[in-house]
Each structure stands twice: as C-alpha cells, then as structure tokens.
Amino acid sequence: MHDVLAEVLTLLQLKGSVYCQSEIHKSDWALQFQHTQGAVFHIVGEGTCYLITDDHEIRLQQGDLLILPHGTSHQIADKPHAPCCADIDLNQQVQACLMMRWGDAHPKTTLICGVFTFHPFHRHAIVSLLPPIMYFSASLNAQYGLSRIIDALLDEANGNRHGKNLLLHRLADILFVQVMRAWLADPHNETHGWLGGLRDPQITQALSAIHAHPDLDWTVEKLATRAMMSRSAFSAKFTDLIGVPPLTYVTRWRMQLATEMLKDERISVVQIAEKIGYMSDIAFAKAFKREFGYTPAMYRRNIPNKSQYPDD
Template structure:
C-alpha cells in the first residue's frame, strides 16, 4: 500500500482545477482563498509571487518554476510587485471541464502559466500536511527531481501546442503533479531526524505504515507490526513514536476513524458492515471508538453531516484531532 497516495485519496474533495493563463505586462492577478492547495507553474516568461501579508518579500518565478501554497491562502501573481491587481476569474469553455482560461492583453512581455488548485478536505487532513511549509517553492534546477521536471515539461508542451486529447492529458498530469511535488519535498527533507518525510522513507516505520494502510481491519498489535518489519518490539515502538509523533496503535485508530468518517459521508452501508471494514467486531465497539475519536456517535454523524468540509459538533471534532496539529 502506498501510504502517501492513500492519504491524499482520503482527503480529496474533487478533481484538480486549473487554468491556462496567458498574460502580457502590465498585469496582476489576485487569487482568493480556496479549500485545498493552490499551485502555479511558469511555462514561459516570468512573474512575481506576492504572498498575503508579506508583500515586502515577493519571489520571482522563471520558466519551469513551481509553487504550491499549502493552505490555499489569498495571494497574487504579477509582472512586477507594484502592478495593480485584478481578480483571477478563469473562463470555462465547457462547464464540466477542469481546465479554464485566463487572458490579459498588454503591450509588454508575455507570460504563460498554469494556475490551479487541488481540492482537499481540511477536516481530518493527514498529519503529513501539517508538516509542509506554507509555500513550497521548487525552482527549475537541472537534474533535480526528474519525475517532477518531466511532468512540468509535458504540461508545458501541452499548453504551448494545442493538440487533440489535451483536455484529458492536462488534468491527469496536474493530478499526478501533486504527488511529484510531495515526493520532491520529501527528498529535500530526508535527512531530518523526525517527522513524516522521514517516517515514510524509513524502511521499518514506512513498512509498518504500509501494513496498516493495506489492512486496517486486521487486529494489529505492536508485536505484530514490529515482527512485520523485523525489529524488536521496544525498538520499533520507540522509532515509530520518534518519527510519527504518536504510538502505532494510536495512528491505527486515527486512520480507521478517518476511513469510517469518509464512508459515513459517501455510503449507506449499515454500521455493523462499516464496523467490520475498519476492524471492530461489533457495532457497539465501533460506535464507542468513533465517538471517543470524533466526539459524536456515527449514526448521528451520518444523519447530520452535510456535503461540505464542515461536520457536526465542530469543536469536539477539532479537539479530537488536536493531537496531530498541536
């Protein structure tokens, strides 16, 4: 089981949205806060990233550069830091298409970008997300992160040369790019002594996480997990806590309840069926664990939950998740 892909799949709230952005100086675009992560890839030309609240320290971006804003916060792009801003408002030729278009004409230099967003749910976000910096900036360094560079090159080719099939290729590349970005960030942080980047790359702890994600319904014990990865129980338990920040069975419960919460939103399966899917022998045991973790009974949650990123008893839900966000 690929833990990184599994965690992202549990957080997704929809397909990525993106817009081919053709602009000529002078231009400035203001991007609103979104529920997910914002990203920008410069294909041709250059621009400045203007983060909210830090306008004194803009970042210049060049062809092949990429930025990802973890919290989808308000920000701006412009040809120069002082250029007046207009709202980013892509036009969709097809309302069902995840690709839009933005064009701003002017007398100056041309810039081509792909600007977009990954739609991710904030509630019960995987703890890996909390460790990401607010802005991930990946310059177009030759030889670094070849997978990501290849994806960006392919995106650039599709945007520069419109050909049949592009409407299917671009969204798929954008979707894959998020995993490439997270890989690149992990590679740049693999020397850290603790944290999720190190946990996923660690043979023992990463192997235990993969085992949990592969079979969350199994009645795992710390001894089972340590034997799976070939470590003594005490050594494994200490290593897991040091890297992940919580004991193995605490993470197992958290992941089980994350699966259950998502299933309650998207399925009508009886609670006893759902209980067995996440490793509980009875509906009662499952309901008790769910309420302890999320602050509300699963039946009540299913009845009250709305198709949004909020949930009932928000204070108790946030409190139950505070162990991951500090």
C-alpha cells in the first residue's frame, strides 16, 4: 500500500532543527518565545515547568514533549506570572544548537527547544489539520515509541561529538514523523482532512490509490471499488472524513504535485499535465488557475519570490 503520510511529508519538505538547549539553575523564571513560522517543540530533560499561552497553562515534567503546530507565542516558566529572563526568537537561523544557561543554583530545569518547518506554499496541508497544542506526557511517549527518540536527542544535545548538529536535525525529522504516528494511533485525538482519512482502512485504500497513481482517470466509482464500498457509501464516508468530495481531493493533490514539478525547468507544462492525469496542457492550466488564481507559467516565473504566495 502506498505510504500517504511519507509522501505528504516529503512534499511539505519537513525540516526539523534544534534551536537551543537551555539550563535554568534558579527559581522564579520565564522564557518568552515569539510567534514562529514553523511548529515549535519543547522537550523537558530535567525538572518541571509550565507552558503558558493566552488560553492554556500546562504543567510539564521530565520526559514530556510539547508541540505548538501553529507557532503560537508562549512562555515556558517555572510558574505562572514569573518574571521573564529571556526573549527568544526561533525564526532566527542558527548554524548550531545554542547553549543557554541562567543562574547557578538549584532547582535545575533543562529544555531542548526546536522548530519543524515546512515549504511555505504547502504548510497549510499539515498545520491546518493539527490543534494549537499537542502534549505528550512521558508515559505516552513510552507507549508510542517517542521516548527512544527523545532520549537520543537529549543524549546528543548533552554531548560534543562530531556531526552533532546534523544528527540533531535528523533526529528532529524522525521525531515529527513519530509524533504523527502517535497522534493517529490515539483514538481520543480529533483528526480530519487526509490525516483523519488515514485512520479508516477503507478510505486509506482510496487515498493510497490516488497518491500512487495521480495520472489515472479517477472516478468516484473506481475509487469506491478500491475501498471495496458502494459508490454512495464511499462518497459520503470520504467527504465526511476528509472534508471534501473524492474528486475534489484528487484535483487538489494533483495541483500540489504540479507546484513541485514546476520548479524543474526541464519538465514542460505539457509533460506535467500528462504526469498528473490531464489530457492537455490547456485543461491542466485551467484547473491550476481555478485552484490557485494564476497559471502554471505565472507560478513558474515567480517561484524564487515565494513571498507573493499565501502561507496558509
């Protein structure tokens, strides 16, 4: 079966990075994190602390993992209303994991802070499907296989070995994939869109077929056959879980693939149209413009200037 999750994350150009390792040897402290373009993650290596946003206060302890998919501004503090000792902007690029330290007494709290970034044109395909906060306790991390990755990240961050920063980035990538697996595995977590569809074996069959063969002339009947369902039952279930009708999803996936192919000047618009199931470049151009508001040629000319295209 085609791996839909892997393909979507590849298209999104997932890139994990560890921004800093923080040691706080004092009480009555808070770290302020500005709004970030990517998804922020925090791992508590030692001690306890709180996540504080405008709407939430969550107590964190050793081994906990916290992700803010929308990059919401927030504080990590030893208690609510503690004075701020640092203002951290995770949007800044760093060549290596920064080491930050405050105080020299006890209690001691250690944190790893990082960011998951995605291609700005496609990031809505994952960010819009996730809640503002994803919290994984140490016990859940052990249950879903996250603890091994977290332990490896902490061990690497605490060392000073060759290849440290490259390995931290790769481990962060692996962490996000495992987080998605864990999120899907827990039936208490709400999911929708293509993520929600991956929870249903029948709809997963249809999604796998679409992703494996975007060039085929898909109809609702053909997709229903792949899912081993009647046409009406399949259409209703797909629309309910994914949020759009089956053929709308087919079109949107084709358009996402097209934006990637358009980056390669060696592939003509005619060839792209054929690869994603259009009989002519004219039909493809019309579909592309309906989806994005501009033609494939306009997109290709302006690819270097990503700022003019919407992030979400």
